[in-house]
Amino acid sequence: NMKVLYPEVKIAVQNAWWVTAEKLLPPGTFEVWNGLGHAGEGETSMVLVLHPELVEMKYAKGRVPKDLPENMEIKWLFSELTSNGATGDPTRGTEKKGKMMKEVLVKSVVDFIKKMDAVDWKYELLKDSK
Template sequence: MEKKVFHPEMNYSDFKENHFDKVILAVGSAENHGFHLPFGTDTLVAQALAMEVAKRVEGVLVLPPVPYGVSFHYQDFPFTLTLRPETLIEVLKDVLTSTIEQGINRIIIINGHDGNIAPLEVASRTIKVKYPDAVIAVLDAWWVKAGELLPKDTFEVWGGLGHAGEGESSIMLFLYPQFCRMENARGVVPELPEGPDIKWKFNELTPYGATGDPTKATAEKGQKMFEVLVDYVVSFIREMDREGWKYGLKKKI
């Protein structure tokens, strides 16, 4: 029988029998992803990564995902729902606090959405100060990390980047092809000047709700992305387990 790792599917007996000492939390969004990907793309991908990691590493409990994110900058495209940054920070702080006070202080977060990066930074650092024995590790931009881990010729356009672009569309085609309508896929590589980052609204970059080139997406590319990301997080957790989740000066004590 396949081991249970997903909190909503478990009861107290399941929890006690599995001896969980780590948790993994997916944080996503509910927003437009072009004309071809589902509104829940960011949550679906982050949760799929979390579940696969937990299946491959002992002692990892997958928490219920956070399905809303900070998406003000996408709200010109329907049907986007958004939290205020301060709301997401407080939600994350509460979830992290509850987890630690329930006795697990080894926490991995997989983020699926760019607008969540700053709130995650604020929330996790705030909780780290309050609970210094906790270890909180955040994969804040899997779409960037996949491009760093894969061969440079994996993607055809813009390094696979883009909101609902080549990379994100590929991983969705691999994981959830039933939710994709690729016949409607359109995107554009935005023209941005070199220099400090411009804080854009998405309708300034594309008329399609997508950037990059989703028409270049394939399930094969998506499988490579998924596998390399899972391997990356699994390797991290196994290394941390070997080191007793100690790092920096603590490793020398």
């Protein structure tokens, strides 16, 4: 545990950025599968902003699993889901969506750091129940 090894260090980790971004963006931003997927709409959009030279949209082709159960996560081999390495729909990825994602994610981290700095990174403890 890093906090045990380095108690003076402040450690915070943003939850899965692709899920966090979807929650922070306006409804309807993503067109397919809430932007999810490996090399799907969200990841492709983000890479179009951060490293556009790595994206060749002419090869974009995805696959969206159908009828996934709610509140359950199925563990697949990736080869069971896709033959080309992508899930979701990378063809829906755009630079505009990537910029929106980057903005809301950076803002959420900055806001969190400001909030924690304001309280010297101390947490309000809950009172013991009686």
